[in-house]
Amino acid sequence: MAGFNSLGDYAGSVVAGDSHYSSFRKTPSQVTTAGIWFDLSLSPGNPNPQYYAASPLVAQQMKKSTDGGFNHGPDVSPSYKYANRFLILSNSATGLPMPFILCDYLLYYPFVDTGTNDEQLMTNSVTLPRWVDGKGVQMMAVSVAPNSGTLPTFTVSYTNSDGVAGRTSQTQQMNAAIANGSILTSSVGSAISSGPFIGLQSGDTGVRSVESVKFPATTDVGLFALVLVKPLLTSALLEQTAPVEVVGLSNQSQLPRIYDDAFLGLIALPRGSLSGVGFYGEIETVWN
Amino acid sequence: MAGFSSYDDFIQKTTEQGKTYRQDWNKNMLPTTAAVAGEWSFLARGAGNPGADALFNTGTNLTFVPVTDSTTNASSIQTGGAVSPDYKYIANGSAFSAAVTTQPSILMLVDLVGYYRVTSTTTITSQAMTNTLAAFSTFTADASTDICTHSNINLLPYTRCQLTTTTTLPGGLSLATDYYIIKVTDTTIQFATSYANAVAGTAVNITDAGTGTHTINTLYPRYTSGAGLKAFMWANNATPLGAATPSLSFPAYTNSEQATGRATPTVLPVGKTAAANGLVLYSGTGAGKYGPFMPFQAPDSGIAKVDNVQISVSYVSGEFSIGICKPLISMPMTTIGVASEREFFSQIPGGLPRIYDGAALYWMIYHGAATPVNSAFFGHLDFAWG
Numbered sequence: 001m002a003g004f005n006s007l008g009d010y011a012g013s014v015v016a017g018d019s020h021y022s023s024f025r026k027t028p029s030q031v032t033t034a035g036i037w038f039d040l041s042l043s044p045g046n047p048n049p050q051y052y053a054a055s056p057l058v059a060q061q062m063k064k065s066t067d068g069g070f071n072h073g074p075d076v077s078p079s080y081k082y083a084n085r086f087l088i089l090s091n092s093a094t095g096l097p098m099p100f101i102l103c104d105y106l107l108y109y110p111f112v113d114t115g116t117n118d119e120q121l122m123t124n125s126v127t128l129p130r131w132v133d134g135k136g137v138q139m140m141a142v143s144v145a146p147n148s149g150t151l152p153t154f155t156v157s158y159t160n161s162d163g164v165a166g167r168t169s170q171t172q173q174m175n176a177a178i179a180n181g182s183i184l185t186s187s188v189g190s191a192i193s194s195g196p197f198i199g200l201q202s203g204d205t206g207v208r209s210v211e212s213v214k215f216p217a218t219t220d221v222g223l224f225a226l227v228l229v230k231p232l233l234t235s236a237l238l239e240q241t242a243p244v245e246v247v248g249l250s251n252q253s254q255l256p257r258i259y260d261d262a263f264l265g266l267i268a269l270p271r272g273s274l275s276g277v278g279f280y281g282e283i284e285t286v287w288n
Numbered sequence: 289m290a291g292f293s294s295y296d297d298f299i300q301k302t303t304e305q306g307k308t309y310r311q312d313w314n315k316n317m318l319p320t321t322a323a324v325a326g327e328w329s330f331l332a333r334g335a336g337n338p339g340a341d342a343l344f345n346t347g348t349n350l351t352f353v354p355v356t357d358s359t360t361n362a363s364s365i366q367t368g369g370a371v372s373p374d375y376k377y378i379a380n381g382s383a384f385s386a387a388v389t390t391q392p393s394i395l396m397l398v399d400l401v402g403y404y405r406v407t408s409t410t411t412i413t414s415q416a417m418t419n420t421l422a423a424f425s426t427f428t429a430d431a432s433t434d435i436c437t438h439s440n441i442n443l444l445p446y447t448r449c450q451l452t453t454t455t456t457l458p459g460g461l462s463l464a465t466d467y468y469i470i471k472v473t474d475t476t477i478q479f480a481t482s483y484a485n486a487v488a489g490t491a492v493n494i495t496d497a498g499t500g501t502h503t504i505n506t507l508y509p510r511y512t513s514g515a516g517l518k519a520f521m522w523a524n525n526a527t528p529l530g531a532a533t534p535s536l537s538f539p540a541y542t543n544s545e546q547a548t549g550r551a552t553p554t555v556l557p558v559g560k561t562a563a564a565n566g567l568v569l570y571s572g573t574g575a576g577k578y579g580p581f582m583p584f585q586a587p588d589s590g591i592a593k594v595d596n597v598q599i600s601v602s603y604v605s606g607e608f609s610i611g612i613c614k615p616l617i618s619m620p621m622t623t624i625g626v627a628s629e630r631e632f633f634s635q636i637p638g639g640l641p642r643i644y645d646g647a648a649l650y651w652m653i654y655h656g657a658a659t660p661v662n663s664a665f666f667g668h669l670d671f672a673w674g
Contacts, residue, residue: 003304006296010303035386035664080303097625099384101312101668135368136310138337170339188386188664192335195314195386195666199337203358205311205366231312234382234668236627253379253633254310254670255303269386271625288303 002080004288010249012288019084019286020073026266026281028274030179032095037183037196038274039142039227041069041105041265045279052144052225056111058123059209062263069105069263072285081287082248082255086233088266088281089243095270095277099236101196102256103229105263106130106137112213114147114154114174114220120213122226127209130259131230134161134208138197140227140267141172141184147222149176151190154215156198156226161206170199174220183267184224196267197231232256232264237279258285290375290441290474292640292674298633301674308379309368309671313337315651317387317663320526321564323655328571328580330522330611331651332400335662338363344524344609347405351418352593352612354402354509356646364400364648368671372441373474376673377640383619383628387663392656394620395628395665396580398613399647401508401517404594406610409529409603414539414596421450421505424512427477428502429458434494435476438504442644445471446486447512448546448592451479455500460492467492468546469513483546507593510644511614514544514592518581520611520652521570523563530604531561536570537598538582544590553585559603568652569608580652581615616641616649619667628667643671 004010013019028043042049047068054060064072073081083102090096106128112120131137139156156169172194175187187193200207207228233256235246248255258264264283268274292298301307316334323329332341342361347353357364367376383395404417425440436458447469451461461467461479468486470478478491485491506512521536523529535556542548558576559569571579584591594610619628632640643649651665 001304003300003306005300005304007299008296010299082303097623099386099625099627099666136312138312170335170337186386186664189660189662190335191316191319191662193316193662193664194335194337194339195664197312197314197337199314199335199339202338202341202361202363203366205309205368231310231668234312234627235629236384236625238626249299250634251631252629252670253298253631253672254308256310257306269384269625 002078002288009288013286018288019284021284022071023282024070025278027276027278030181030275032179032270032274033177034271035188036175036177037186037267037269039181039183039267042181052108052110052142054110057109057120059107059109059126061107061126061129062105063129063261064263065261067263069265070283072258072262072264072283075260076287077260079287081258081285083233083258084286085247085284087243087245088237088279090237090240091278093240095272095274096240097236097238098268098270100266100268101231102233102264102266103231104130105227105229105265107228109210109226111223112226114152114215114222114224116219117215122210122212124209130262134206137206137228137230139207140196140229141198141224142227143180143182143184143222143224145223146178147174147220150218150220151176152215152218152220154213156213157211159208160204161208163208165211167201167204169201170194172198290373297674302672307673310668311366312668313365314664314666317659317661318566319661322661323659324572325655325657326573327655328568329566329653330568331566331653333566338365344403345405345607349405349407350415352402352404352507354422355400355648356509357648362648364650367643367647367649370645371673372645374673376643376671378617378632378643378669379640379672380631380670381617381667383621383665383667385621385624385665387624387660390657390659390663391624392622394618394654396618396652397616398650398652399510399616400611400613400650401510402612404610406597407607409599409607412599412601414598416596417594419507419593421507424504424506426501426503429494429497431494431496434478434491435472437476439475441474442510442512443469444511444513444515445469446483447506450505451502452505453498453500453502456498457502458498459495509646514590517590517612517614519591519594520568520581521608522611523565523567523569524609525607526565527606529563529606529608532601532603533561534559534603535600538594538596539598540595542592542595543588544592546592548595550585550588553583557582
């Protein structure tokens with residue numbers, strides 16, 4: 001049976017070579033803002049950045065084979081693959097301490113316009129490629145063309161992980177961060193910010209698809225991508241002299257599942273600008 | 289058997305069987321007034337993911353309202369749904385501050401089983417609460433063994449309950465009568481006529497199965513006996529309470545051993561004047577300050593219901609709520625951006641915190657430093673079950 005039935009089984013997979021190691025490097029060019037979450041998948045390095053560029057408002061699946069992201073090894077189905085070890089360090093003290101979340105990027109809706117009061121309807125010609133029921137799947141609004149800082153509010157209409165359509169997110173206020181890659185709902189001082197992920201309607205555990213986005217009052221300039229992600233692993237890089245290393249099973253009693261062809265990337269919460277700061281990291285996966 | 293029998297069993301259930309769920313959360317400090325160092329706040333009304341509740345300043349005055357993860361407008365942190373007959377636990381979690389100036393602080397995760405809304409804050413006499421039992425589970429009875437079978441594994445031993453039926457209760461059992469649970473298994477019980485009899489295992493003799501559908505009714509949806517439950521009072525509304533510093537007490541409550549007539553001991557907690565949204569009224573530093581929970585009469589360790597509440601002098605205006613909750617985990621945070629991380633298998637003696645079906649999870653916060661309005665906190669919880 002796929003997965004591990006014991007600690008010995010898990011160790012056996014490592015010994016047998018059913019694992020994969022890869023490294024990554026990210027050096028953001030963007031001038032990020034302290035306290036504003038940032039999507040490192042748009043930053044230069046290895047793997048290459050991606051820019052959420054596709055037909056406006058049309059759902060696009062994200063896959064390692066077509067879009068990139070961290071290399072987590074081959075497809076292993078019918079085995080199950082897990083994130084076994086994750087390491088990251090910084091070549092600069094700037095921006096630290098910096099919490100981060102490793103995510104499986106599932107799907108995005110390109111180019112949501114912040115400059116209109118019209119309801120912007122999404123086209124859902126594809127569905128979530130992994131985590132297909134949407135349980136635990138979150139939405140994040142990633143800036144892809146800068147806003148001017150007028151701080152408009154918006155709501156998202158979505159289908160939740162139980163398949164119920166017409167659910168309405170918490171009213172979200174955009175922050176003033178203008179760098180591409182900034183997550184627009186994470187202002188630390190707003191009465192209605194929600195951190196990296198958009199607040200869902202009471203009782204909802206995740207998002208399966210998005211119907212529309214609506215700016216009911218004030219508008220701005222700029223565009224964002226509405227990205228559906230499955231958060232996998234959380235930790236924090238504390239200082240330049242201390243890489244952080246997370247071994248899933250022993251450090252967090254969890255082995256986050258990595259599906260075949262998953263697009264893996266990081267979002268992070270810097271304490272200042274990350275422009276020119278280099279991050280090096282490693283990811284090891286294991287499967288059985 | 290439910291739960292985990294070994295580390296290998298945990299690994300098997302969380303990988304082979306995929307019995308895990310991760311919930312990311314973000315919660316902001318309340319939006320009206322900054323908190324003072326030494327105070328506690330209940331963060332339900334703060335914005336974020338989940339959003340602000342729109343529940344706790346609704347309902348009938350002095351009346352208990354049960355809360356679950358699916359209660360409308362409760363906006364609790366989700367746990368991934370019911371897993372019965374499995375047991376669900378918190379396996380791992382993290383908490384951070386993204387605020388400007390908030391550290392150190394301690395986040396405490398609680399399962400809120402229900403609340404009483406108190407709008408009669410100008411009444412200074414003892415006020416009686418309404419504690420109406422609600423349907424908990426249907427059951428069937430076996431007259432040959434005196435054992436009854438139900439379907440809700442949240443039922444704890446020694447819980448006080450009453451029974452209803454669509455037709456006729458099993459012989460030996462009566463309507464409008466308090467019974468106490470003798471737990472046999474997660475889904476089988478016997479009834480006793482007193483708490484002492486329940487502890488002694490002296491069951492009611494059931495003479496027939498009755499007819500119709502029978503229902504067990506309890507006050508709480510989880511932690512049904514009140515074991516380990518705590519009570520706290522908080523300002524539930526954007527409008528602060530009026531200018532007064534009343535002593536706050538339960539002149540009568542029932543403890544988790546189902547003893548009535550228990551009372552808040554002296555020195556009574558003293559409420560803060562003009563207490564703002566989310567503030568635990570009597571928290572802080574100085575005389576008459578406690579936190580975060582109301583003190584119990586010795587040696588009580590849990591509360592089965594609040595029977596009376598008293599405010600010693602008029603609060604002039606405003607309202608508050610009394611929450612009944614089970615504290616689950618504490619996450620001490622030292623520095624902005626530095627993770628408070630807890631892996632509960634090995635880091636915390638005592639094992640994995642249990643999450644019952646329907647759990648309504650919320651954060652309370654101890655302010656080790658002044659905390660500006662809307663200060664942001666975030667993190668995640670990993671659940672595992674088996």
